Amino acid sequence: MGEMARIFNDKFRLGCDLEIIAMHGWRREMLWDKTGLKWIMPSPNMPLAETAYVYPGQVIWEGTNLSEGRGTCRPFEIFGAPYLDPESVKKALEPDATRGCFLQEYSFRPTFQKWKGELCRGFMLHVIDPHIYRPYFTSIAILKAIMEIHRKDFKWKKPPYEYEQEKKPIDLILGDTSLRQGLQSGDPLSRITQSWVADLESFSQWRRPYLLYS
Secondary structure (H helix, E strand, O other): OHHHHHHHHHHOOOOOOOOOOOOOOOOOOOOHHHOOOOOOOOOOOOOOHHHHHHHHHHHHHHHEOOEOOOOOOOEOOEEEEOOOOHHHHHHHOOOOOOOOEEEEEEEEOOOOOOOOOOOEEEEEEEEOOOOOOOHHHHHHHHHHHHHHHOOOOOOEOOOOEOOEOOOOHHHHHHOOOHHHHHHHOOOOHHHHHHHHHHHHHHHHHHOHHHOOOO
16 A cells, blocks of 8 residues: 555645554565454455455456355355356356366355346356465456357346446456456457456566565
C-alpha cells in the first residue's frame, strides 16, 4: 500500500506529504504463511489467505451468471452454476491452464446471491504451488472453456455493478472491452494472453522507482 501511495501521489500529482513506515522483515517473494501473522478477514468473502491467492482471477465470475461461491464457506475457491458440465469443461481446457493448481469437481448450493438454494455444479480450486500458479490466466482459460461448452446457457451479468449503471460488469472487472470481445470472437488463448504480456513487462520496469522492498 505504501508503494501504491507513492505511485498515486506522483502520477496523479496529489501533493500529499507522505510518511510511509516500511514493514520490517517482509520480502516481496513471501506468501502469507511465511509472515508468521494471523489472517484477519478484510472482507466477509475473503475468509482465508487461500482466498486471496485465487481472487485475482476468480473475481471475473462476478461479471457472469456463474456463482463465484458467495453463499458458501469458501467463496472464490468454489464456483459454478446449475447448467455447468465440469467434466466437459476440464476436457476443453488448455493443457497448461491448471499449472500450480487442481480443479476438484464440486457440487454446492449457495445460501444467498446467485443461484440461491439451487444445486450448482462446478469446481473447487486448490492452489498446489502458488509460485507457479497464475490466477488470472487460469480463470480466463476456464472462462473460455465454459463459453465454448455452454454457448446457450452462459451469460454476462448485466449492469448495474458496484458504482457503474451502464457498462457491463465484466468490462469493469477486466479493465476494458477488448478481452471480452476476444473471448466472444473465439480468439485462441495464446492471442488473448499475448495482449497483456507487453503491458506486464512495461509495468515491471515502470514501477521500479516507487518500490520500497526488494
